[in-house]
Amino acid sequence: MKKIISIALAAVILVGISGFVPAFEEKAYADTEGDYTYTVWADKATITNFDSSVSGEITIPSTLGGYPVIAIGKNAFRLCSNLTSIVIPHGVESIGENAFERCTKLASIIIPDSVTAINRNAFLYCKSLTNINIPYSVISIGTYVFDYCDSLTAINVESDNPLYCSEDGILFDKNKTILIRCPEMKTGDYTVPDSVTKIEPHAFSTCNSLENISIPKSVSNIGTSTFYHCNGLLAINVSEQNPAYSSEGEVLFNKNKSTLIQCPGGKAGAYTIPPSVTTITDHAFSYCSALTSITIPDGVTSIADYAFSYCSALTGITIPEGVTSIEDRVFLACTSLNSIVIPKGITNIQFSAFDDCENLTAFVVDEQNTLYSSEDGVLFDKTKSILKLCPIGKSGEYAVPDFVATIGLNAFKGCFKLESIYINDNVATIGMSAFASCTGLKSVRISSNVEIIPNNAFVDCTGLISIVIPEGVTQISYKAFLGCTGLTSVTLPSTLTFIDNNVFEDCISLTSITIPNGVTILDESLFLNCKSLTSVTIPNSVTTIEMSAFEGCESLTSITIPESVTFINSLAFRGCSSLESIIIPDSVKGFGSYAFSNCTGLKSVTLPSGLKSINNGLFLSCTSLERIVLPDSVTTIKPSGFSKCSGLKSIVIPDSVTSISDTAFSSCPADLTIYGNAGSFAQTFATDNGILFVSPASPYDFGVYITSAVYNEEKGRADVSVLIHNAEVQAADLKLNLAIFDSDGRLVKVAVYDVPLSETPGGILDKSISFSYSADTEYCIKAFLWDGFNTLTPVSASDYYDI
Numbered sequence: 065m066k067k068i069i070s071i072a073l074a075a076v077i078l079v080g081i082s083g084f085v086p087a088f089e090e091k092a093y094a095d096t097e098g099d100y101t102y103t104v105w106a107d108k109a110t111i112t113n114f115d116s117s118v119s120g121e122i123t124i125p126s127t128l129g130g131y132p133v134i135a136i137g138k139n140a141f142r143l144c145s146n147l148t149s150i151v152i153p154h155g156v157e158s159i160g161e162n163a164f165e166r167c168t169k170l171a172s173i174i175i176p177d178s179v180t181a182i183n184r185n186a187f188l189y190c191k192s193l194t195n196i197n198i199p200y201s202v203i204s205i206g207t208y209v210f211d212y213c214d215s216l217t218a219i220n221v222e223s224d225n226p227l228y229c230s231e232d233g234i235l236f237d238k239n240k241t242i243l244i245r246c247p248e249m250k251t252g253d254y255t256v257p258d259s260v261t262k263i264e265p266h267a268f269s270t271c272n273s274l275e276n277i278s279i280p281k282s283v284s285n286i287g288t289s290t291f292y293h294c295n296g297l298l299a300i301n302v303s304e305q306n307p308a309y310s311s312e313g314e315v316l317f318n319k320n321k322s323t324l325i326q327c328p329g330g331k332a333g334a335y336t337i338p339p340s341v342t343t344i345t346d347h348a349f350s351y352c353s354a355l356t357s358i359t360i361p362d363g364v365t366s367i368a369d370y371a372f373s374y375c376s377a378l379t380g381i382t383i384p385e386g387v388t389s390i391e392d393r394v395f396l397a398c399t400s401l402n403s404i405v406i407p408k409g410i411t412n413i414q415f416s417a418f419d420d421c422e423n424l425t426a427f428v429v430d431e432q433n434t435l436y437s438s439e440d441g442v443l444f445d446k447t448k449s450i451l452k453l454c455p456i457g458k459s460g461e462y463a464v465p466d467f468v469a470t471i472g473l474n475a476f477k478g479c480f481k482l483e484s485i486y487i488n489d490n491v492a493t494i495g496m497s498a499f500a501s502c503t504g505l506k507s508v509r510i511s512s513n514v515e516i517i518p519n520n521a522f523v524d525c526t527g528l529i530s531i532v533i534p535e536g537v538t539q540i541s542y543k544a545f546l547g548c549t550g551l552t553s554v555t556l557p558s559t560l561t562f563i564d565n566n567v568f569e570d571c572i573s574l575t576s577i578t579i580p581n582g583v584t585i586l587d588e589s590l591f592l593n594c595k596s597l598t599s600v601t602i603p604n605s606v607t608t609i610e611m612s613a614f615e616g617c618e619s620l621t622s623i624t625i626p627e628s629v630t631f632i633n634s635l636a637f638r639g640c641s642s643l644e645s646i647i648i649p650d651s652v653k654g655f656g657s658y659a660f661s662n663c664t665g666l667k668s669v670t671l672p673s674g675l676k677s678i679n680n681g682l683f684l685s686c687t688s689l690e691r692i693v694l695p696d697s698v699t700t701i702k703p704s705g706f707s708k709c710s711g712l713k714s715i716v717i718p719d720s721v722t723s724i725s726d727t728a729f730s731s732c733p734a735d736l737t738i739y740g741n742a743g744s745f746a747q748t749f750a751t752d753n754g755i756l757f758v759s760p761a762s763p764y765d766f767g768v769y770i771t772s773a774v775y776n777e778e779k780g781r782a783d784v785s786v787l788i789h790n791a792e793v794q795a796a797d798l799k800l801n802l803a804i805f806d807s808d809g810r811l812v813k814v815a816v817y818d819v820p821l822s823e824t825p826g827g828i829l830d831k832s833i834s835f836s837y838s839a840d841t842e843y844c845i846k847a848f849l850w851d852g853f854n855t856l857t858p859v860s861a862s863d864y865y866d867i
Contacts, residue, residue: 119146126153717746734809
């Protein structure tokens with residue numbers, strides 16, 4: 065099916081000094097053919113997606129839907145991890161950003177000579193790609209195109225390409241003045257050609273088999289992270305005649321050695337930085353995993369982001385007093401660091417500076433530092449009123465000292481060894497993500513003076529079992545407890561008035577919760593995928609149940625919606641597969657799309673009297689729903705309203721309904737009966753769509769229910785017990801109609817019985833119906849009452865029973 069998409073194309077043409085051609089709009093549409101999804105604009109196709117389950121070799125078609133394929137769009141083949149070989153057809157002009165990212169088994173790809181552009185990250189993480197040929201037509205190659213292609217041995221460019229060339233499998237510009245990318249499987253020693261003046265960022269990154277690199281005097285510009293993550297690199301040697309760069313001890317510096325640019329990743333043991341150095345650049349020592357000690361001279365005043373990240377063997381380091389700032393992730397994943405001294409000159413410490421330093425147990429701050437202090441290995445501001453950072457390796461129990469008023473942003477983030485935290489009542493403020501990813505945390509005592517639980521406060525605290533939110537808290541913010549998979553119990557305070565989006569998402573062990581009176585909105589994805597949730601108490605202060613609030617709560621068997629609720633949004637109860645019945649109060653005026661879709665256990669629904677519309681997919685795939693009565697306020701049944709309700713036997717549609725989508729009952733049973741009044745839109749719809757229609761539909765003053773139905777093999781019949789209630793109000797004699805249907809919805813047998821009034825008030829009738837039974841199929845019996853004077857007029861709803 066084609067989906068129309070508007071694409072605004074503004075053509076701006078300079079006229080003299082000013083003046084524009086007005087913007088115009090052209091229509092484009094999306095379509096599918098086989099495993100391909102594509103868009104068409106100006107009669108040309110761009111591939112936007114491909115079925116990621118396809119494996120092996122493929123040849124991309126040159127046309128889709130009759131339109132020539134001119135582009136591989138952004139992310140089109142991303143994560144197609146089972147593809148081994150791809151042939152791109154002639155006519156394709158562009159390969160989009162991340163087009164083949166993480167095609168991890170892709171060993172070969174043929175790029176035609178119609179391609180002019182290969183965009184950013186196009187082959188990122190194509191770990192099996194061994195070589196690639198760039199045709200003469202390519203005039204644009206984006207950044208990081210071949211990063212993390214672990215098996216790439218050569219990038220070969222056709223000799224007549226006007227902008228690029230290759231030598232020894234390495235990509236250059238045409239004049240070999242710019243070295244763009246070395247393939248990651250390059251081994252041994254490499255000397256940069258004398259013609260090169262610039263080495264692009266990431267040019268040698270993750271070239272783990274290179275051992276020595278020699279840089280000639282011609283190079284005047286080396287990009288950032290050029291030698292990043294070269295784990296096997298032992299030496300970077302620069303020509304003494306180079307005017308911009310130098311080397312000493314196989315380490316790369318600027319010319320006067322005031323800036324240390326890159327230590328080779330294979331350097332091991334202890335290393336002392338020369339005394340001339342004042343600046344250590346970003347990633348300078350990243351992934352130097354064999355370095356155990358680094359001595360920084362007193363003259364260093366600046367250490368950039370990620371400078372020592374992933375130095376996993378580094379056991380200690382001294383920061384010189386001239387350094388004023390510890391930047392973002394400077395010591396990321398330095399897993400052997402035990403403690404670190406913060407000198408007196410430090411005025412800024414980024415909260416992420418020590419992320420994933422899993423054995424770091426203590427910060428020690430120089431007493432002369434004017435902004436920071438430490439106690440028991442924890443970092444505070446100078447006055448100790450703000451707890452800034454707890455070392456990730458801290459273990460066991462921790463009580464926040466009484467002098468602390470604020471717990472800072474990310475203060476305990478990733479402290480996976482902490483089991484218990486006690487927050488004293490002097491604490492009034494907790495920063496965002498303060499306890500995020502404390503996976504070993506089992507219990508937390510929260511200060512009674514805290515009013516707001518901030519964003520991501522306890523996200524991914526998978527060991528947390530229960531928590532009591534104290535009285536006084538008024539707000540629980542975005543994703544505060546998301547992913548707390550061990551959380552079974554939460555006590556919320558009466559003071560709470562706002563619970564933000566996704567707060568308890570993926571709390572898969574949470575079994576019950578009571579929402580306090582005062583909360584007005586159950587926000588988006590509030591309990592999304594809380595798979596063990598069986599009971600929720602919703603107060604009468606709630607007015608709205610937002611999108612996906614209870615989606616995927618597959619253990620929820622019942623829920624009471626208070627009369628204060630006026631709207632239930634899209635997907636609110638989608639996938640609540642254990643929910644068997646639900647009564648929607650008359651206060652509810654509408655539902656979002658798919659609100660109860662995939663509630664496969666839902667058997668009974670009472671809809672509000674003021675409801676106007678059965679929205680898109682409202683009861684889609686509610687496979688246990690057998691009957692439903694629409695209130696006489698409903699005017700519209702939208703697409704897929706009851707689609708795939710494979711158990712639906714009857715529906716009462718009032719005269720108020722004037723619009724029913726063609727797909728409203730798609731994939732419903734063949735024996736579905738629509739009840740309504742003669743001449744109604746429901747009758748017209750039923751007739752047009754081949755659905756059985758029975759009139760009148762309602763009201764029913766009496767009813768019929770099958771209490772049991774068993775096939776008697778010896779007598780070749782079904783013995784049926786039928787309860788008839790309130791029949792005493794009917795003046796005429798009645799007739800009971802029993803009908804047998806097979807699993808394909810075909811009528812097998814019908815029997816009609818007299819029902820004398822004397823037998824019916826609250827009584828059970830035992831009847832039988834003979835038919836030929838086959839063990840290869842399933843049967844259902846349908847029962848309803850007819851007016852004894854006019855056997856074409858039903859006077860009760862039908863009941864069904866599987867035999």
